[in-house]
Amino acid sequence: MGPNVNAPSSGMKTSRNPSSSLGTKGMVPKAVFKKVCSYAALLLISAFMMAPFVWMVLVSLHKPQSPIPTLSHLVPPRPHLSNYPKVLLNPNLPVSRFFFNSVFVSAAVVFGQLFVSSLAAYALSRHRFKGRSTVFFLFIVTMMFGSTVTQIPVYLMLQNLHWLNTYFALIVPGLSSAFTIFLLRQAFLSIPFELDEAAKLDGAGEMKIFWQVVIPLSRAALATAATFTFIGSWTDFFGPLLYTNSTRMRTLEVGLSIYHSAYGGNNWPLEMAASVIVMMPLLLVFLFGQKFFTKGISLGAIK
Amino acid sequence: MAQTQIKQARAAWGFLSLSLLHLAAFAIYPILFSFFISLYHWNILDDHRRFVGFANYLFSLKEPTFLNALWNSCLFTALSVPLGLAAGLLAAILVAQPLRGITVFRAIFYIPAISSGVATSIMWIYIYLPTNGLINTVLGWLHINNATDFLHDARFAMLSLVFMSIVTGLGPRMVLYLSGIMAIPPSLYEAASIDGATGWTSFKKITLPMLTPTTLFVVVTSTIGAMQLFTPVYMMTQGGPEGKTDVIGYHIYTDAWQNFATGLASAKSFILLAAILLISLVQFKMVKSGLEGYGA
Numbered sequence: 038m039g040p041n042v043n044a045p046s047s048g049m050k051t052s053r054n055p056s057s058s059l060g061t062k063g064m065v066p067k068a069v070f071k072k073v074c075s076y077a078a079l080l081l082i083s084a085f086m087m088a089p090f091v092w093m094v095l096v097s098l099h100k101p102q103s104p105i106p107t108l109s110h111l112v113p114p115r116p117h118l119s120n121y122p123k124v125l126l127n128p129n130l131p132v133s134r135f136f137f138n139s140v141f142v143s144a145a146v147v148f149g150q151l152f153v154s155s156l157a158a159y160a161l162s163r164h165r166f167k168g169r170s171t172v173f174f175l176f177i178v179t180m181m182f183g184s185t186v187t188q189i190p191v192y193l194m195l196q197n198l199h200w201l202n203t204y205f206a207l208i209v210p211g212l213s214s215a216f217t218i219f220l221l222r223q224a225f226l227s228i229p230f231e232l233d234e235a236a237k238l239d240g241a242g243e244m245k246i247f248w249q250v251v252i253p254l255s256r257a258a259l260a261t262a263a264t265f266t267f268i269g270s271w272t273d274f275f276g277p278l279l280y281t282n283s284t285r286m287r288t289l290e291v292g293l294s295i296y297h298s299a300y301g302g303n304n305w306p307l308e309m310a311a312s313v314i315v316m317m318p319l320l321l322v323f324l325f326g327q328k329f330f331t332k333g334i335s336l337g338a339i340k
Numbered sequence: 341m342a343q344t345q346i347k348q349a350r351a352a353w354g355f356l357s358l359s360l361l362h363l364a365a366f367a368i369y370p371i372l373f374s375f376f377i378s379l380y381h382w383n384i385l386d387d388h389r390r391f392v393g394f395a396n397y398l399f400s401l402k403e404p405t406f407l408n409a410l411w412n413s414c415l416f417t418a419l420s421v422p423l424g425l426a427a428g429l430l431a432a433i434l435v436a437q438p439l440r441g442i443t444v445f446r447a448i449f450y451i452p453a454i455s456s457g458v459a460t461s462i463m464w465i466y467i468y469l470p471t472n473g474l475i476n477t478v479l480g481w482l483h484i485n486n487a488t489d490f491l492h493d494a495r496f497a498m499l500s501l502v503f504m505s506i507v508t509g510l511g512p513r514m515v516l517y518l519s520g521i522m523a524i525p526p527s528l529y530e531a532a533s534i535d536g537a538t539g540w541t542s543f544k545k546i547t548l549p550m551l552t553p554t555t556l557f558v559v560v561t562s563t564i565g566a567m568q569l570f571t572p573v574y575m576m577t578q579g580g581p582e583g584k585t586d587v588i589g590y591h592i593y594t595d596a597w598q599n600f601a602t603g604l605a606s607a608k609s610f611i612l613l614a615a616i617l618l619i620s621l622v623q624f625k626m627v628k629s630g631l632e633g634y635g636a
Contacts, residue, residue, distance in 0.1 A: 160354075164351060274571050
């Protein structure tokens, strides 16, 4: 059993490894040993990382209200797919409404935040003006202040605006993000300034350079930012928890916590089905955005 | 020339206006207003407020439950940050190898980090269940006395949260370290191997010092996150058992929205902020001197 047997061969490029196609025969024993150990560790950790999700899906297919299965009975004899419609159409909790709220809010936040933040990133990467470093510093510093400090004033402000329990309360606080500005600024800086100059000579104005030069050349960074923003908005718990209290305005994330306290560990199959419903869109976005995603998170580290 | 500069500045502020407005409304104003609130004895429900100066701060620093929460948060941070960092670095070294299918493993390692906090908490409640929970099942295989109720046992509740945070936070830390490792020029290792330094020596003399900026970034951001832990505590332990997992993020939340001690909660959030700033400063100093220790 060579290590290559275990490796997924889904067309992944291993450009940094010229010897991999030669197999393990010609290698010195020490290198083979290291490779086997590495794969063993990789598989072990992967199993550990995936086990909770596999467990979650399998439990979600058990008969409602069945007791907690032992490992040997984890795979249900007959998959109860009906748990999913049961959760979505729950008569006491409008789960499908939660789902709609989450989709609507996340979409609005992604588009709004990308628009607002890319404008700011454009100014911070393309313009020289007095106070630029101060503005940049301000954005970075506010990243350190979490919602712990701002929760009460923001609540009072939304209350005065009569925005509590509205989509405004769920969307407007997320319309700009220092992290997204930072990430996009890094990307914009890597676009050659000569392109701006050439466009200017052709008579293009600022808006035209922004829309037709910088934005089209930053698709990867924008996709990264969109992935991050979507995941952040979809999984935001604190904001919707504080700024909404009517059941119909809850998002899926808060809805799931209500679901959990309503069933209090007495109906694991349905609770797990609800969790899978919350997780699925995240996994899909992650799978599509993965390539950009890992790139984006390392961009954030470059000071 | 001055004309174009003024024009440039005007355009820049135009582009910045929306995000600056947002920054003012959702960061600067709330921070200032929060400080103002912290000087008042105020219950958000009856809207009756009385100026008390720094009394809320003095009261907080003598309140046993708050000090307990402060201690718990520091404990959580002191355990989860270094362990999470080590796990992230080890995972990065593992997936930095040019092995076939490595990108698939990188993606798998990252998945827990993109999960919903509430769904993850529900999953981990299930993992920690005393009967037939995943951990107790594994412990059963090893013939270790099982049926421990991890989340309701005062000895294990905090450690359970730490362990969970290491697993769920592995992905981002790994990716950060991975890009740091990839950025180290291979020539450094080649030069070192000519001098006879391989394995542990080259790791200690080259890899670690070269990764110092990454380490600093990971340490500071992880600390900020760890000190404000909320969702897992809200979902899994509600601060119990015996207040062992009552961390500051959760403590302030209950003060603000269950006890409606609006002014007091604001004062506590500023104490938290001061603590975070202080710890970050110490970390900057420590990482810097650590770097000098390597003779880099």
